[in-house]
Amino acid sequence: MKTSLLFLIGTLATGLPHAALAAPASCEQAQTTVQMEDCRAEDTRNAEKELQRYTQAAIERIRHAGLPPQTLASFQKAMSAWAQYRRAECVAIYDKWSDGTIRGMKAQECLIHLTKTRTHEIWRNWLTFMDNKPSILPEPQEETAKP
Incomplete structure (x- = not known):
């Protein structure tokens, strides 16, 4: 049901777990879909936290790098548009597997992949330099695509 995915996406903002059942002690031992989703939900929350960290670093750089004043508004507009795209794309994936x-797992994979990809884009576009100066934050790992 779409409501479940919307709830899952909503948990990214609140940090609340998406399922009432506890995950097994080890995610390698997960056997039910609910247990697997709970394990993957932790990956989703971690990807979102990392995105927020890189976004904040980008905003700080924009504010203090002497960039044109409209740069911050443009960045924030891009982030808003990207969040709408991510939501729509992952709802579409959820519907595909309805x-x-x-x-739920497919929707979480979508969220993780798009979030990690965006984090890497922010790092590349906003937190690195054209010369040999080290980046502001380390290069984030990109999610490897799964068929």
Whole structure:
């Protein structure tokens, strides 16, 4: 049901777990779809935290780098548009798999992949320099695409 995905996406903002059932002690031991989703939810929250960290660093650089005044507003507009895209894309993935219990996992994979990709874009575009100066934050890991 779309409501479940919207709840999942909403948990990114609140940090609340998306399921009432506890994850197994080790995610490698997860056997049910709910347990797997709980494990993947932690990955989703971690990706979102990392995105927020890199976004804040980019905003600080924009504010203090002597860039044109409209740069911050443009960056924030881009982030808002990207968040709308991520939501729409992952809802579409959820809908694609709506006949199966795997839909939640597929939606979480979508969220993680797009979030990690955006984090890397922010690092590349806003936190690195053209010369040999080290980047403001280390290069984030990109999610490897899964078929």
